[in-house]
Every structure is written in C-alpha cells, then in structure tokens.
Amino acid sequence: MIKPQLVEGLAEQFSQFLSGEAKVLDQESVRAQVKSMLQGTFDRLDIVSREEFDAQKAVLLRTREKVEALEKQLQTLDEQLQKAP
Structure with a gap:
C-alpha cells in the first residue's frame, strides 16, 4: 500500500505545477481531485x-x-x- 504522505506530496506538487491555471479554479478542489486520481492509480497498480x-x-x-x-x-x-x- 502506498503511503498517504506520498500521494499528498504528489498532489501538492501537481497543484503547484498547475498554480497558474488553478487560480481560475478552486485550488483545493484541484488538489483533492488530483489526490483522488493518484490514489486510484496507485491502488490499481498493486504496488507494495x-x-x-x-x-x-x-x-x-x-x-x-x-x-x-x-x-x-x-x-x-x-x-x-x-x-x-
């Protein structure tokens, strides 16, 4: 199982990467969606x-x-x- 800190960190980095575009959108919403997407992807990969x-x-x-x-x-x-x- 992937550590939640890793997913959170990746989501944070991704939201910072999109910060210019995210000003138009709700940045917390973008962060939550990215975190959910990353967690789902890692769960499907069956990584230990x-x-x-x-x-x-x-x-x-x-x-x-x-x-x-x-x-x-x-x-x-x-x-x-x-x-x-």
Whole structure:
C-alpha cells in the first residue's frame, strides 16, 4: 500500500505545477481531485511499499534456507537407505 504522505506530496506538487491555471479554479478542489486520481492509480497498480518488499524478501530467504537444509537431509537419508542391506 502506498503511503498517504506520498500521494499528498504528489498532489501538492501537481497543484503547484498547475498554480497558474488553478487560480481560475478552486485550488483545493484541484488538489483533492488530483489526490483522488493518484490514489486510484496507485491502488490499481498493486504496488507494495519498500518495507513490505523487504519483509517478504526476508521470508523468502528463510524459506530457501529451510528448503536447502531439507534437501541435504533428504540426500543424506537417501544415501543411508542405499547403503543399507
């Protein structure tokens, strides 16, 4: 989920960019519409935050380590079974 501060900041920058034209319009209305548009766009993009990405990366790393350990254990057991009479 995108942080609301990012959306707010982008909306503010966009409204400043349009400040010359926004004098004719209600600047708060423009800001609210831009904020809504940006939030909707980010929601559709299915973007995750850096914190979420790093957390999932750590989970994946731990899972990979466990799988590798289990593969070694399976190989050892398989070798023992092959040596047994």
